[in-house]
Amino acid sequence: MATEIAVVIYEGFDEMDAVGPFEVFSHASERGCDLDVSVRTLDTADRVTASHGLTVAVDGRLADADPDLVVVPGGGWNDRADASAWAEAERGDLPDAIADLHERGVTLAAVCTGGMLLAEAGILDGRPAVTHASALGDLRETDAKVVDARVVDDGDVVTAGGITSGLDLALHLVGRLCGESVAEEVATAMEYERRGEVYET
Template identity: 55%
Template sequence: MSETTAEIVLFDGFDELDAIGPYEVFENAADLGADLETRLVTLEGDDDIVAASHGLGVESQGTLGEPDLLVVPGGGWTGEGGVRAVVEDGSLPDAVDERYTAGATVASVCTGAMILSEAGLLEGRPAATHPVAVDDLAATDATVLDERVVDDGDVLSAGGVTSGIDLALWIVEREFGEDVAEAVGERMAHERRGEVFG
């Protein structure tokens, strides 16, 4: 079985924990035996410093490639930057759709669901998002659920911010086994909340 590649795509105004929480889960899983490589990437290129929503500058580790798993964080839906700017620009939603069409599993955290919706991946599908975006997501063709993590096979989504850790732990459990996920949770002193829908 070949190594699983996961990429977490960064953009100006992304929420720090939406991206770094899953990154830490995946890195711990790899350290504990999962055959998983994770990178923080951007659309634009290598070595970019990306300004997150709370002012943290995060250095990307490369350009978005052709991962097995693509994680899309949220952040900034209620303002002018972040997810709202990304949705209006259209480049990232198009790139997400291209990776999905090529066979990637796609997961969103928080308001990243709005990017998946713009990419056309949530039509007729169950999804979760942050409470600030529930009405907007419900106005699309998605079926919005009040769940922490929603697994619809090749498209997954998580509610607000910290639920990204639960999403990542679920992905680790689904792909690499319950023992690895439990070991990661113990290492991170994180107790998962709620059941996974799906």
């Protein structure tokens, strides 16, 4: 049975936070890793506009999926923009949905300031985590245990630093799900040199 992965996006998400992991998982699937990756939103939407203007088509609502793993991108946190991770944290619906997923046993992976949405949901309380360097001060104000690492793997919760760290997070997860040989094949195909040690609990 395929591992269902949902990348949840919202207005103002950072493009690479979402598209980078999506591409890694897609490459892994093409190499025999049994993954089914989709792009989801909380509310019904055909398209979502990212922080740098890219418009992305949506596969459906998160509530209509049954994911094993949900990837939460960041975007616009420090700008406090109306369309951003900050706005989603203030609105509260996405953190609530994330908390519900976690209670149901879904593994969560956050890229960049997507980690702040997990913190807002209370999921990082007492747990090691990381986020974009520019938001580490905000993360330290929560009950998370901030770790100096590119990727932090705490089992059912995995967080990564800023933007391109999402590639390392996704490759690490491919290694967990399908083996390191597949992860290395994907990194080679994408001509990406993996960076930083993964902090694992």
